Amino acid sequence: MKPSHILASVCRVLFPFILIFGFYIIIHGHLSPGGGFQGGAILATAFLTTYFMNFKKITDLNFLIKIEKIFFLIILLIAMFSLITKGEVFTSFLSTNSELKPIFLITLNFFIGIKVASGLISIIATFIEEGRN
Amino acid sequence: MIKKILSILMLISLLIVFSLASFEALENSNSFSKDFYIENTYKHTGSKNLVTGIYLDYRLFDSIFEASILLVSVTGIIFMSKRDDEVL
Structure with a gap:
């Protein structure tokens, strides 16, 4: 594919807006349609547009896979934390009467979103690298 | 033909x-479970979006394995696409 200046400039303008939209979808997952998985996919498309800006860009795959592994372990720990407070696994660790219950949803959505985004970015980067060789 | x-x-x-x-x-x-979720999701989980309330509180066990499926597929794709001397 030949590099096009128009495509590169449009992607440069769109990149921050797609990032903001992805984080909005992730953070507002408990109020409006969306959530961690969908917002993570939008973040991954934002990083896909960076390939149109700079054609020699190579993402560091080791770093992405490391982020994904660590965030998956953090999600497991947050989900298991209710064993201490409530005595049962895989529910919210806050009590049913408290007003701060959305905090649990926001943190889990955030971690799931970053994890899904790094996974999809590494898949895209692998495919683009394979297509180039 | x-x-x-x-x-x-x-x-x-x-x-x-x-x-x-x-x-x-x-x-x-039968609309029993639908009525239950519409009535009680905001009280139990504090989420105005029923889908988020279900997949992050009632069915958190499922969504954790849903997240692990992506991890496994990413590792499989990277393992298959790299040559033998380049495996991470």
């Missing part, structure tokens, strides 16, 4: 069976 006729017959029979089954499901539907 015979293959095309057979495949069209198969598609038509699939359509008939699926529409019959969906009409049957409409008549005999």
